[in-house]
Amino acid sequence: MKKISIFLFLFASIFANAQKFTLSGSVTNQNNEALLGATVLVLDTTKGGLTDINGEFSVQLSNGDYTLQVSYLGYNTVSKDIKLSKNTFVSFKLEPNSTVLEEVLVSAVRANSDVPVTFSNISKKELEKRNLGQDIPILLKYTPSVVSSSDAGAGVGYTYMNIRGSDATRINVTVNGIPYNDAESQGSFWVNLGDFASSTQNLQIQRGVGTSTNGSGAFGASINILTDAVSEEASGEISNSFGSYNTRKHTVKFSTGKLNDHIEIAGRLSNIYSDGYVDRAYTDLKSFYLQASYTDENTLIKAITFGGKEKTYQAWYGLTAEELKEDRRQNPYTYDNEVDDYTQTHYQLHWNEKLNQNWSTNLGLNYTKGAGFFEQYKADKDAQEFNNLIIDGSDLIVRRWLDNDFYVANFSTNYKVEGVDFITGISYSNYTGDHFGEVIWGSDLAANTNIRDRYYFSDAKKSDFSVFAKTTLSLTEKLSSYIDLQGRFVGYKTKGITSDIIPIDVNKNYKFFNPKVGLTYKMNANNSLYVSYARANREPNRNDFESNNNVKHEKLNDYELGWRLNDDKIKLNSNIYFMQYKDQLILTGGLDGTGNYKRKNVDNSYRLGIEIDADIELTPQIYLRPNIALSTNKIKNFILDRDNIITNIGTTNIAFSPNVVAGNAFVYQPIASFQISLLSKYVGEQYLSNTDTKASKLEDYFTSDLNLVYELKTKSIFESVLFTGLINNVFDKEYVDRGYTYLDNWSGPTSFEVQGYYPQATRNFLVGVTLKF
Structure with missing residues (x-):
């Protein structure tokens, strides 16, 4: 009998320890407003989740002692120790941070x-x-x-x-x-x-x-x-990574944390280098980020500067079909300094003020300075092409420069009260830019020509002023409306000649009205539906004017219908869209002299599609994050100008618009500090031209990457050490994801052969270590 009693006691103990209980709760702010999407973690386990639309969460656990941690962007993270022996409900009220x-x-x-x-x-x-x-x-x-x-x-x-x-x-x-x-x-x-x-x-x-x-x-x-937030505590970070094609990244970051509870200084220095998959297509990037912040309970003042210098070798014209077949990694350019060399620096000042529980304001100022060139070797050229600075048949080296300044001022104010969220604001920007080319060497210069004489020059000025007001208004407990009205006023002027020695004389002004309206219906705590309509207008860019001084601005009507699901085990977003264009500036498939795609207006076109993405918890350790977009993208009555013969070839597919784009992440996280993910991407076939010509069809492709992350918590010197590994294109697929063609603008039999492709890397790897302290 004693043995039976001991057995029953052990059985009951095992049963009790195996029994599952529900640990649920709510997360609100200091005003008792529910926080949707707050992160809830059960520390030292893989359990956790996000709060639903009512700020609530639920997790199944065996009885025992746990530490529950709740975090939400903009609020201080809090933790509670829970002794779980029955179904338990806990409440968290988060306090805002800076x-x-x-x-x-x-x-x-x-x-x-x-x-x-x-x-x-x-x-x-x-x-x-x-x-x-x-x-x-x-x-x-x-x-x-x-x-x-x-x-x-x-x-x-x-x-x-x-x-x-x-x-x-x-x-x-x-x-x-x-x-x-x-x-x-x-x-x-x-x-x-x-x-x-x-x-x-x-x-x-x-x-x-x-x-x-x-x-x-x-x-x-x-x-x-949104750039780096103000850090409450002092910290530092050293990150180094290395990989295939001599790719390497070196980053140093620091933050002083809040000094005297108000002032923080933080920054970053980075250097990235890669030889590139394509032969000699190297990249050398040097960049920085620096911010100084002042915060108190109601004020944030932030001065930020960031920028970088890039130098990249010529790879922007891809490979012909023959070159791709011969050697997909070859680079036909042989001049040593066939490079793009550009420096850009940004200066921002932001002043945010919380006036009271309902009103807040934001002032943002910006100045951006950019200057740089790309250098090219030209052989056996005609004098006319370079404004007669050379003798016919000369070889030369040219630099084509862009030197610009960009100023921005933004101001917005936000009013929030129960059931109403109202934002209004203005934005003004002013741009000036000089475009010019200079001859830095020539085998046979014309008389009275000096090195660095300019063979073309044009200046440009652009102003952009916009004013908007938008509000989200609760009509009932479940139904809310959204109204967003914007007026935008653009002026663009340029004068001079282009690199093709063609005059560019533009003086255009645009006035756009862009209304947006919609409804959101919350069916229950986990499900919501939305429907919206938006009108947009967009002015042509400089390249459009270079091709056609009578180019029209684009118009778009965008209709969206969506469903959002936020459940314990599955998060789902799905939507149907219909984007109806008037005078859309579609890509023709061809490139201009700087490697940018040419564009032209088409009278009537549309994009119709469905998008679905999900986050599914299969087990506490295994997650599935799939997404898929199915679409049809059409031009109605496409007009083709071929050999000066105008033909209406009917409805065609819009170039560079695959009908299927899908992705997936299969994530396995056996412990909180280690995660392995298999990331996959499928892109369906697409056309490089708008003619549906078989010769311009780009084949579909499917690639996968393997990503490993392990974080080691340490008790001395470093707070943690993060190990990261990435195997790109793990199945070693040879594929091309982009290209160009001149089929839309065919002007002779040889043009048909001018078609290029951009081969992407086969299997390659990157590994990195980040030291945090």
């Missing part, structure tokens, strides 16, 4: 779950896992509808990103609410922001028109970057 004020830097251009637009948020922690030297477009390539590429093939140097088939000239980028896109070309040159991911606190990608933003209009997406 980063609440920092969120005001981007609040005017960002969306939240109450705003009926389609968006994705990426945190510093997510960027950190793969931040080994590759540029931001490559770090974002697994997000929905994103297709990334690089000239040199290894993701370092000149990199590119398309979202919903729209290229960089249609993707609005802001840094702390300040426009980053180049005012004239409208592109974003990430090569000038070397290692900027190391100074990024978080970023948001809005697909479609999105909310009103500063700078040029978003026609495919917008990316809003």
Whole structure:
């Protein structure tokens, strides 16, 4: 009988220890407002999750002692010790820290779950896992509808990103609410922001028109970057990574923490170098970031400067089909200094003031200085091509310069009360830029010509003023409305001649009205629906005027319908979009003299698609994060000008717009400090031209990367040591993700053969170690 009693006691003990209980709770701010998306972690386990729309969470645990940690951007992290022996409910009330004020830097251009637009948020922690030297477009390539590429093939140097088939000239980028896109070309040159991911606190990608933003209009997406937050404690970081193609990154960061509870100084120095996958397509990036901050309970003043110097070797014309077949890594350019050499420095000043519980204001000022050139060797050239500075048949070396200044002033005010969130603001920018080319060597210069004489020159001025007001208003407990009205006024002037010795004399003014409206319906604590309409207008860029002085501005009507699910085990975002364009400036497939894609107006075109992304917990250690975008992208009644014969060839596919873009992350995290992820990307076939010609079709491709992260907590010298590894293209796929063709502008039989491709790297690796202290 005694043995039976002992057995029953042991059985009961085992049963009790195996029994599962529900640990649930709520997370609110100091005003008892629910915090959606707060991170809840059960320390020393892999358990945890995010709070739902009511600020609530739930996790299943065996009985025992646990430490529960709750964090939310802009609030102090808190922890509680829990002794779990029954179903338990705990409440957390978070107190704001200085980063609440920092969120005001981007609040005017960002969306939240109450705003009926389609968006994705990426945190510093997510960027950190793969931040080994590759540029931001490559770090974002697994997000929905994103297709990334690089000239040199290894993701370092000149990199590119398309979202919903729209290229960089249609993707609005802001840094702390300040426009980053180049005012004239409208592109974003990430090569000038070397290692900027190391100074990024978080970023948001809005697909479609999105909310009103500063700078040029978003026609495919917008990316809003918030730089490093003020650190409460002193810290330092040394990061080094190495990999294939002699790729290396060296980064040093520091923060003084808050001195006298108010002042913080922080900074970063970085150097990234890579030989590139393509032969001699090297990249040398030097960059810095420095900020000084003052904070108190209601004030944040932040002075920031960042910038970099880049030098990259010529790889922006790709390879012909024959060269690709011979040797996909070859580089046909042989002149030693066939390089792009550019320096860009930004100066920002931000002053955020919380006037009371309802009102806050933000003032942002910016000055950007950019100057640089690309150098080329030219053989056996005609004098006319260089404004008669040489003798016919001469060889020469030229530098084509861009020297510009960009000023921005933003101001916004935010009023919040229960059921109302109202933001209004203005933005003004002024750009001046000089374009010129100089002969720095010639085998046979014309009489009275000196070295560094200019063979072309044009200046440019552009002003951009916008005013907006947007509000989210709760109509009922479940239904809220969104209204966003923006007026934008653009003036652009340029005079002189282009590098083709053709006059460019532009004097244009544009007045745009961009309304946006929508509804969000919260069906229950976990499900919400949204519907929205947005109107956008966008002016042509400099290259468009060079091709056609009568180019028209673009118009877009964007319709979005979405569903968001936020459950314990699954987070799901899905949406249907219809983007209807008038006079869209589509890429023709051909390149201009600086490697940029040429564009032209088409009267009627559209993009129709569905996007789905999810975060699924299969087990407490295994996560699945798939996304897929299915779309059809069409031009109606495409007019082809071939050999001076005008033909309507009917409905065709828009170039560079694959119908299928899918990604997935299979994540295994056996313990809190170690994670291994298999990241996969599929991009369907696409056309390099708008003619649906088989010769211009780019084949689909599927690639995968393997990412390993291990963080070792230490008790002396360093706070932690982070080990990171990345095997890119783990299955060694030979693929091409981008190219060019002149089929849209065929003017003779030889033009058909002028087609190029950008080969991407086969299997390669990067490894890094970050010391945090």
